[in-house]
Amino acid sequence: MRALKVAVVLFGAVVFPLQEARAATEVARYPANNTFVEAVSTDPATGITTGVFVSREIGQPGGPIDTVSVIVSQGENLLFFGIGVLPTGAFQVDAKSASLNVDLHAVTLSSQTGDIPTNGLISLSWTAIDVQRDAGGSRVTSGPITFIFTGTRTQATASVTGSVFGTALVDPLASLSVVRQAVIVMTRE
16 A cells, blocks of 8 residues: 555656656655565474565665565465565564564564564574675666666575574575666656
């Protein structure tokens, strides 16, 4: 729902300036700085899959916004799903490592299915293993509108240790990704 609101506001903010724009006029400029980490584990003994996904959005008024999504399922059965904004300091991250330490009971969830277990603690630490870096720019043109993307992105497979709701992850798959787009520029011919 938040994405839809952002799209509507963005559309409104762009349509009016486009009507006033002249040849090759810069219409809008947006920073894009985001970090993503994930850990997914399936316990072969129980068949329970646990996934934790954290994103940090930089550039908003008031500082970064850290959001956590947690899913626990057993086959086709969804046992728990929740999304919420993390309290300040619960998520620490840099280009090569990250950590999440939070009691999910202390998080106001914007979406939830199932109950948070009595032990709501999530304590995970990621370490980047194989970092790949991409840098440069690209253009996408549609009619008279051109979007110019410039910046860098690092993507890394990672090792992750820790537990979710008191249960250690079993052979987890993990990654850490940092997007540092200097800018997204929209122009009109």
